[in-house]
Amino acid sequence: xxxxxxxxxIKKGIAxxxxxxxxxxxxLVTWARVQYNFNNGFDxxxxxxxxxxxxxxxxxxxxxxxxxxxxxxxxxxFVWTAFGICIFIATFYxxxxxxxxxxxIFMMLYGxxxxxxxxxxxxxxxxxxxxxxxxxxxxxxxxxxxxDMLLMASCGLFAWLIPGIILWTNYQKQKKAxx
Amino acid sequence: MFKLLDPILHSxxxxxxxxxxxxxxxxxxTFLKEKTNATAxxxxxxINKLKEAGYVEVIKQFRxxxxxxxxxxxxxGVDAFEIYVKALQTYMNPNSAV
Numbered sequence: 001x002x003x004x005x006x007x008x009x010i011k012k013g014i015a016x017x018x019x020x021x022x023x024x025x026x027x028l029v030t031w032a033r034v035q036y037n038f039n040n041g042f043d044x045x046x047x048x049x050x051x052x053x054x055x056x057x058x059x060x061x062x063x064x065x066x067x068x069x070x071x072x073x074x075x076x077x078f079v080w081t082a083f084g085i086c087i088f089i090a091t092f093y094x095x096x097x098x099x100x101x102x103x104x105i106f107m108m109l110y111g112x113x114x115x116x117x118x119x120x121x122x123x124x125x126x127x128x129x130x131x132x133x134x135x136x137x138x139x140x141x142x143x144x145x146x147x148d149m150l151l152m153a154s155c156g157l158f159a160w161l162i163p164g165i166i167l168w169t170n171y172q173k174q175k176k177a178x179x
Numbered sequence: 180m181f182k183l184l185d186p187i188l189h190s191x192x193x194x195x196x197x198x199x200x201x202x203x204x205x206x207x208x209t210f211l212k213e214k215t216n217a218t219a220x221x222x223x224x225x226i227n228k229l230k231e232a233g234y235v236e237v238i239k240q241f242r243x244x245x246x247x248x249x250x251x252x253x254x255x256g257v258d259a260f261e262i263y264v265k266a267l268q269t270y271m272n273p274n275s276a277v
Contacts, residue, residue, distance in 0.1 A: 067210030067213070068204075068205065068206035070202075070204060
């Protein structure tokens with residue numbers, strides 16, 4: 001019984017790969033639009049705002065179904081809320097002034113919650129992902145705007161998609177083991 | 180000398196409940212039942228004993244029109260668990276207890 005109690009709480013990590021895929025998709029479409037000079041008719045980054053709605057819905061649903069409150073739950077919520085607000089302000093600023101250097105700021109912002117979350121959960125792929133975001137943010141200072149989009153897509157890959165897939169795989173493995 | 184083990188915590192189910200509660204901020208009764216694999220009646224009795232000892236705080240409320248029991252470890256409970264673990268260590272390393 002005590003052995004069963006000692007089981008660690010499994011993190012599903014569904015949100016992480018979803019955001020990873022979105023950032024990769026939006027960055028690659030923006031890059032392709034500049035590279036091949038085509039117009040997709042709408043701002044692809046608006047997808048991020050549409051993704052926020054199901055994200056809020058699932059978060060509220062998950063919170064209602066949750067049977068325990070972990071010590072670090074509120075910390076994580078505050079960190080990601082702060083990140084969301086910063087991204088919103090940065091996107092708003094970008095849409096108003098059309099500043100090309102914003103990708104450096106975005107990548108820097110991506111690194112903050114990723115690095116903190118990785119640190120709190122002692123999850124190395126996320127710590128590494130956060131560091132990668134900051135390294136790419138520095139590189140983007142010296143690269144032209146289209147290349148920044150490729151760097152941003154890589155941030156989505158290393159910071160969220162890969163750690164998210166690792167979390168999801170671990171969750172499935174642990175779920176099978178405890179059936 | 181071997182230190183005395185807290186009789187409140189020296190029970191499999193109560194120890195399981197305390198070790199679960201120490202790792203979270205608060206937990207639902209159903210969560211504790213699921214994790215400990217205990218029956219509702221037995222778990223309820225053991226939680227009540229922990230409550231009487233001041234080791235846990237029990238909050239009864241309604242959520243979506245259903246009754247809900249939330250359990251939280253208290254400062255006394257955390258201290259008691261730490262003392263219990265230290266006392267148990269004297270049994271594992273008898274030389275250090277001399």
